[in-house]
Amino acid sequence: MKTTFLPSPYAFGFHTKDAYTYKSKKGLHKEIVADISFQKGEPDWMREFRLKSFDVFSKKRMPGWGPNLSELTFNDFYYYLKPIVSQAQSWSKLPKSIKETYDKIGIPEMEKKYLSGVSAQYESEVVYKSVQKTLTKKGVIFLDMDSAVREYPELVRRYFGTVIPVGDNKFAALNSSVWSGGSFIYVPKGVKVELPLQAYFRINAANMGQFERTLIIADEGSFVHYSEGCTAPIYSTDSLHSAVVEIIVKKGARVRYTTVQNWSTNVYNLVTKRALVEEEGTMEWVDCNLGSKLTMKYPSVYLVGRKARGQVLSIAYAGVGQIQDAGAKAIHIAPETTSEIISKSICRSGGRTSYRGMVKIVHGAKEAKSRVVCDALIIDKYSRSDTYPTMDIQEQTASMEHEATVSKISDEQLLYLTSRGINAREAQSMIVNGFIEPVVKELPLEYSVELNRLIGLRMEGSVG
Amino acid sequence: MKTSHLTISHLSAKTKEGKEILHDISLSFSSSKVYAIMGPNGSGKSTLAHVLLGNPEYTIQGSILFNLTNIEKVVTEERARLGLFLSYQSPVAIPGVSVVHLLRTAYQKTHQLMKIEQFMSILKQHAKTLHIESILLNRSIHDGFSGGEKKKIELLQALVLKPKLAIFDEIDTGLDVDALKVVAQGINMLKEFGTGVIMITHYKRLLSYIPVDVVYVLSKGKLVKTGNHQLASIIERKGYAGL
Numbered sequence: 001m002k003t004t005f006l007p008s009p010y011a012f013g014f015h016t017k018d019a020y021t022y023k024s025k026k027g028l029h030k031e032i033v034a035d036i037s038f039q040k041g042e043p044d045w046m047r048e049f050r051l052k053s054f055d056v057f058s059k060k061r062m063p064g065w066g067p068n069l070s071e072l073t074f075n076d077f078y079y080y081l082k083p084i085v086s087q088a089q090s091w092s093k094l095p096k097s098i099k100e101t102y103d104k105i106g107i108p109e110m111e112k113k114y115l116s117g118v119s120a121q122y123e124s125e126v127v128y129k130s131v132q133k134t135l136t137k138k139g140v141i142f143l144d145m146d147s148a149v150r151e152y153p154e155l156v157r158r159y160f161g162t163v164i165p166v167g168d169n170k171f172a173a174l175n176s177s178v179w180s181g182g183s184f185i186y187v188p189k190g191v192k193v194e195l196p197l198q199a200y201f202r203i204n205a206a207n208m209g210q211f212e213r214t215l216i217i218a219d220e221g222s223f224v225h226y227s228e229g230c231t232a233p234i235y236s237t238d239s240l241h242s243a244v245v246e247i248i249v250k251k252g253a254r255v256r257y258t259t260v261q262n263w264s265t266n267v268y269n270l271v272t273k274r275a276l277v278e279e280e281g282t283m284e285w286v287d288c289n290l291g292s293k294l295t296m297k298y299p300s301v302y303l304v305g306r307k308a309r310g311q312v313l314s315i316a317y318a319g320v321g322q323i324q325d326a327g328a329k330a331i332h333i334a335p336e337t338t339s340e341i342i343s344k345s346i347c348r349s350g351g352r353t354s355y356r357g358m359v360k361i362v363h364g365a366k367e368a369k370s371r372v373v374c375d376a377l378i379i380d381k382y383s384r385s386d387t388y389p390t391m392d393i394q395e396q397t398a399s400m401e402h403e404a405t406v407s408k409i410s411d412e413q414l415l416y417l418t419s420r421g422i423n424a425r426e427a428q429s430m431i432v433n434g435f436i437e438p439v440v441k442e443l444p445l446e447y448s449v450e451l452n453r454l455i456g457l458r459m460e461g462s463v464g
Numbered sequence: 465m466k467t468s469h470l471t472i473s474h475l476s477a478k479t480k481e482g483k484e485i486l487h488d489i490s491l492s493f494s495s496s497k498v499y500a501i502m503g504p505n506g507s508g509k510s511t512l513a514h515v516l517l518g519n520p521e522y523t524i525q526g527s528i529l530f531n532l533t534n535i536e537k538v539v540t541e542e543r544a545r546l547g548l549f550l551s552y553q554s555p556v557a558i559p560g561v562s563v564v565h566l567l568r569t570a571y572q573k574t575h576q577l578m579k580i581e582q583f584m585s586i587l588k589q590h591a592k593t594l595h596i597e598s599i600l601l602n603r604s605i606h607d608g609f610s611g612g613e614k615k616k617i618e619l620l621q622a623l624v625l626k627p628k629l630a631i632f633d634e635i636d637t638g639l640d641v642d643a644l645k646v647v648a649q650g651i652n653m654l655k656e657f658g659t660g661v662i663m664i665t666h667y668k669r670l671l672s673y674i675p676v677d678v679v680y681v682l683s684k685g686k687l688v689k690t691g692n693h694q695l696a697s698i699i700e701r702k703g704y705a706g707l
């Protein structure tokens with residue numbers, strides 16, 4: 001039996017002609033950071049924040065652990081692009097090339113059916129956005145981050161950079177200095193947003209770094225589900241994506257944040273996501289990583305109030321040339337806090353998946369509970385999966401469970417399905433989709449359909 | 465339904481390690497009759513079933529003719545599409561793939577498209593016949609199922625897919641009397657649909673509920689005896705040693 005390493009055709013590997021009014025110089029200098037702030041017409045405090053962050057970024061070392069980042073050269077990227085239209089309230093006002101891009105992803109149909117608000121990011125700037133009137137009536141704020149800085153400066157300033165400090169890691173510092181776009185959401189006390197709020201991200205120019213910045217504040221007793229999907233065109237040179245997502249879950253509130261990441265396989269995806277969860281609040285991360293060349297992402301929950309709950313469900317798929325270094329972090333700081341981490345990873349055709357996770361229960365977090373399950377499915381002998389769990393339990397009354405499994409697709413399962421008339425390739429993707437089903441069933445309908453389809457596409461490449 | 469014929473001539477099968485399991489077997493099946501394949505443990509009954517479905521674990525010699533077409537080189541999924549079905553002795557679990565999902569996919573591969581509502585109504589009707597709780601249909605196939613549930617879910621698939629020939633590998637093993645009656649009722653129904661039934665069994669028990677036309681007895685990988693339903697009674701009384 002021979003396995004070939006042909007990558008499956010990348011379904012969204014198209015690109016439209018670029019149309020920019022402003023493009024910063026390649027590379028990163030203090031002047032560029034100041035210029036980004038000037039171009040955006042930002043208040044002084046944000047300009048200072050960016051410049052301070054740039055200093056931190058310059059001094060900070062690359063992570064001393066994890067995958068090899070030595071091929072990543074920061075000066076190879078553009079850090080800011082401004083598309084021709086800065087804002088559009090309706091579909092008809094968008095330029096044709098941008099519309100074509102979105103038509104291929106299928107945003108308008110989705111909007112009709114599922115979305116209560118669309119905020120689609122075309123490179124650095126959010127150019128298309130429609131927030132339903134009902135949201136506004138309830139007092140929900142759903143804006144791109146640039147507009148939020150202008151329109152709600154005090155609210156943004158109070159929380160911006162408080163969950164993930166500038167100095168947290170080199171990439172958080174980078175994002176803090178050059179961020180552009182992303183979403184800002186504020187949900188008032190007791191308000192429940194029934195439909196998921198969505199945003200689509202897309203990198204469309206070679207060597208374009210994308211640094212969106214998202215901040216979600218769910219006030220006491222509120223609920224919101226935010227979801228983002230990414231598809232990117234293929235380019236021969238590497239692209240960099242480094243986002244920061246900060247979430248504040250107040251007393252008794254619940255936030256769910258869903259991501260389907262499908263960057264083309266030349267993108268570095270280095271993302272910092274963290275939620276601060278207060279008393280009886282609930283944070284749920286649902287994180288699916290299918291694309292990119294290298295992803296490093298560990299959604300975190302800081303459980304700071306009594307009975308706060310955190311859940312991180314994740315799927316990682318690594319095919320030819322891909323590394324998915326993903327996992328989760330749960331920090332228990334208060335009594336009776338609970339966390340659950342479920343990670344499912346699949347690797348094939350030489351891909352590598354790693355689960356890297358941390359559970360910390362501090363002294364005094366009485367009766368805190370944590371459960372970690374990480375399951376890996378290795379499709380062929382060319383691929384590799386590793387698990388790096390860290391547990392730091394300083395509280396006697398706390399309890400911690402950890403389960404890890406590594407499995408393969410068995411010949412017996414393949415025979416069973418083929419003997420029902422299903423061909424070997426479809427049988428494989430059925431088994432793989434079955435493996436990730438416990439996480440997929442938590443996704444909104446259109447995402448789960450797309451994810452199953454994407455997995456099917458990826459599995460097509462080679463059974464020899 | 466037109467009568468189907470499966471004819472095996474001088475069939476031998478070896479494992480990858482080179483161990484011969486079946487030796488020079490010649491026999492035939494027709495969809496208008498009911499067959500029993502009997503024989504002591506290790507006589508090659510299950511291997512014969514797997515070889516007929518094209519399990520790549522075995523290398524074979526000889527010919528398998530299904531409705532005048534040689535199928536010994538045809539891959540498993542194609543054999544299923546031609547109308548062969550195997551109910552497994554200990555079916556494997558496939559986590560995350562529900563009974564409904566599997567069956568609907570299998571149905572689409574072996575039949576023309578059918579609307580989901582119509583498919584579900586047929587599925588539920590057969591599930592009721594077999595006393596299968598509908599909640600089981602949405603669970604991962606065979607994942608944590610009891611022995612009886614597994615056997616019934618295998619038979620359910622045959623009833624929905626209506627193959628030309630269905631092989632039941634020890635479907636009676638581990639069933640209590642009530643479950644055995646339900647399973648026998650299902651198999652008799654399948655027969656009425658026009659499916660040829662081949663039962664691999666150790667016991668006459670199942671055959672007392674399902675009238676059998678032909679009994680083949682295998683021993684040490686060879687066909688040692690062919691007879692009618694009376695042969696099963698003799699085996700029951702005297703054992704294989706008494707043949």
